Amino acid sequence: MSGRLALAELPRLRRSGRVAVPGHDPAALGVGIVHLGLGGFHRAHQAVFTEDAATAGGDTRWGVCGVTQRSDDVVRRLRPQDGLYTVLARGPGELSARVVGTLREVLYAGAEPDAVFARMADERVRIITLTVTEKGHRRGADGGLDLADPVVRADVAGAGPPVSAVGRLVRGLQARCRASGAPVTVMSCDNLVAGGEVLRRLVADFCAALPPAEGGPLAGWIETSVRFPSSVVDRIVPAATGADRADAARLLGVRDEGAVAAEPHRQWVVQDDFAADRPPWELAGVVLTPDVAPYEAVKLRLLNASHSLLAYLGALRGHETIAAAVGDPELAGAAERLMLEDAAPTLAVPDGLDLAAYRRGVLERFANPALPDRTVRVAMDGSQKLPLRLLGTARDRLAAGAVPRWAALGVAAWMAYVARAAADPALPLDDPIADRLCEAASGAADAPALARRLFAVESVFGRDLPEDERFTSAVVERLTPLLRGAI
Ligand SMILES: NC(=O)c1ccc[n+]([C@@H]2O[C@H](COP(=O)([O-])OP(=O)(O)OC[C@H]3O[C@@H](n4cnc5c(N)ncnc54)[C@H](O)[C@@H]3O)[C@@H](O)[C@H]2O)c1
């Protein structure tokens, strides 16, 4: 197939009726949002909600400038397509496709830093969103900016263009402060606890590390002119595959190198705390609320925690996909009990949310046979995810006098996965501290030794959990059979 998706194809696609196309003319959109981290998730989630909101509200101010962080791969895919791409919604027995036109500009920060800063400084831009992964925040053990990280140090020194996400964000804010000082909202869309507060702190830490004459006024302007709302994002979006691109091409009649596939379900809960205008997201079904914390805990402790549990246990059992893992009755049972017995008692349930239906929905979504989501994708970066997904639950249950046996199973499953990956190169250990984890796991003779060595990783477990004998024993009890291949 030689043709390529582009604006000129839209009239034909509209007539064909085989795929949905934007309800407005994408070329008429101005850029009102800069997004850092143009992965599959942004394209299938925030971009879709923003397009629906702009169409419903007839508001042409909310095109997106998407910025790729680590390579120009996405730029090479999307620029020749005028920023257009297809989102395939894959559900049991259903496949639908829509072309999204919100992305009006794509930049590679590594090659075009000045263009990125100019966009962030542009008064017409009122929102900067981020999906840069958990590790992309470069946090230290205390949750603040890791000032020992050489990349962060170089960004603070400022001899060259910044490389870290927070460095790029702060330098962009600095350009804005110098240009117009117009207020702007910075919104985290990663799977974090209190992502807004996390970003606010990282930005403040960066400013504090700058020479006082530079960092002081910048921090002052940020304090008064920048808001950092949190948001809870939900849609399962596996890494795009050749099969996704082939399905998109079949439906479009032209190639689409930027196609992504996702589950049909999507949810976005946003803290209603903006420094300036925002898209009318409520028209697209986004929940705007003063406090996202209850929604966030439900999502991270039920969905993401059981996702991680299934990923580690599933990979250990040779299940390639999450659907296969949740199709294994023993693993599905463990995920259910983690949600019901450990996580649920720790939750303040948002008004109107039926927790039992939510739990059932999570397992149904994981079982989606039409969306192959690999266990190793979800298993990635465990050192970053465990504290957010399992350890908050563990701490809350321990504080309430209960032993969180299923959260302990999740931790033990991660430990067993690390040990297996350290010994078997066929199992990937994709983690920013992989070397440290491998070294810890390689020298461990048995379950207690493995647990002891991994519990010593303070950035994961802090100082409290390794000292709580109830928890460490529960983990060792779970780990012993896992190392023999049973759960
Ligand atoms: N995929 C999903 O199902 C899903 C669902 C909910 C939330 N999320 C959130 O979105 C994030 C991205 O997911 P995705 O599926 O788009 O992944 P992806 O691999 O497609 O994209 C990741 C993006 O993060 C950037 N990034 C990665 N490491 C970085 C680093 N060290 N510094 C700066 N930038 C870095 C990449 O350049 C890329 O733009 C997740 O980590 C998660 O927090 C994803």
Ligand SMILES: O=P(O)(O)OC[C@@H](O)[C@@H](O)[C@H](O)[C@H](O)CO
């Ligand atoms: O995207 P990550 O790497 O934070 O986590 C992997 C999955 O658990 C996650 O992407 C889920 O699919 C998502 O959070 C569902 O909304």
